[in-house]
Amino acid sequence: MKALVLAGGTGSRLRPFTHTGAKQLLPLANRPVVHYALQAIADAGIEEVGMVVGAHGDAIRHAVGDGSAFGLRIAYLRQPEPRGLAHAVLIARDFLKDDDFLLYLGDNYLEDGVRAFVRRAAADGDAARLLVTPVPDPTAFGVAEVGGDGLVRRLEEKPERPRSDLALVGVYAFTPAVHEAVRAIGPSGRGELEITHAVQWMIDRGLAVRAETTTRPWRDTGSVDDLLEANRHVLDRTQGQVDGKVDPHSVLVGRVRIAEGAVVTGSRIVGPVVVGAGAVISNSSVGPYTAIAEDCRIEDSAIEFSVLLRGASVEGAPRIERSLIGREAVVAAAPRPPQAHRLVIGDHSKVQLTS
Known part of the structure; x- marks a missing residue:
């Protein structure tokens, strides 16, 4: 056949x-x-x-x-x-x-x-x-x-x-x-x-x-x-194995597979999770059922039940879930609103400011 x-x-x-x-x-x-x-x-x-x-x-x-x-x-x-x-x-x-x-x-x-x-x-x-x-x-x-x-x-x-x-x-x-x-x-x-x-x-x-x-x-x-x-x-059938570098300030819970060349610092990862070679995870929380491909970067973020393709970057994201993030894509926190407003307002105008 x-x-x-x-x-x-x-x-x-x-x-x-x-x-x-x-x-x-x-x-x-x-x-x-x-x-x-x-x-x-x-x-x-x-x-x-x-x-x-x-x-x-x-x-x-x-x-x-x-x-x-x-x-x-x-x-x-x-x-x-x-x-x-x-x-x-x-x-x-x-x-x-x-x-x-x-x-x-x-x-x-x-x-x-x-x-x-x-x-x-x-x-x-x-x-x-x-x-x-x-x-x-x-x-x-x-x-x-x-x-x-x-x-x-x-x-x-x-x-x-x-x-x-x-x-x-x-x-x-x-x-x-x-x-x-x-x-x-x-x-x-x-x-x-x-x-x-x-x-x-x-x-x-x-x-x-x-x-x-x-x-x-x-x-x-x-x-x-x-x-x-x-x-x-x-991921439910994946066994945990750590071949990359995990610093003493990080916590791995359950079945977590970290490929050689990946680096985890100051983070908590709850499996099942796989992390590809060259990925860097710092000051972040990675929840179950997440697959992080090669050369991804996750910094100051929380993510779970998601798939990141090669080279994706997530920075300053308070919570991401059920997401598919493409190759070399960048997810970053939006700029904070200004603390003060500078105005040049013409005669008889009306302006409403958000708090």
Whole structure:
């Protein structure tokens, strides 16, 4: 079995970050989201991976390389513009050949990986296998209607009246039968070739499409809130380790990982927290579920449940939480209002001063 990882797309819900970088490279615990996908694929025993990339393909190549760091062999496949998941399968035809394959959205985080899913897909021999999970609001997802035998009866994309609460997670296992399906369908109302339409085409022609339900933590990291929640899940599984410098006036509580080259002075850090190499934290309070990337600077501030990208700086901030702060961004205290006002007022004027 091969794998096809989708790492293109515009990431509109994560703008402005995706104007300058790929959403798959945003970090969870200081590691790009797509790294977790690739590690899960390698852990499942798959060795050959095609990565579909778009406008930020060079950045993804730089962050991932040839795949050897994961025990993988990666081929990069260019998608000139994001035209849907089924279109990605279409352009990957030469790479996939007639092999079964795993389709994995590169901005997804699955806490338990896909090892068992891949094993069952290979053993069952169904034309397709979909990973689904119950969600409170199915209208925001592709939704599967599943029969008592586990076979999918119908798929709907963001339905107004969902037939079930089972959302498509973004992990699929396919046999070569899907190639005829992606060639047969036309663009949706939004101008894309939808994988849900291709799978429905297979169902309508009597091919077996099976759903596998998971209730383990899963996040589509396509929004800031989901990215922060996925970061929390990863940090919950992170062990503490101090390789950087922490002065005697600082306090570390719980699982705190401080990389070599980071410096902490006069501060209190309550884990789980990770601090990247070259970061400097001084006279500050860092609360749980915070990931501070390389070369960040936090001074005279309080921050928690947040993600800081490489080179970000926070100075004089009384309290920051549930925030995503971009590369080389600067957050600083606003100037204090003046203690006195100097006025030059013309005749018949009226001026009101704030206290």
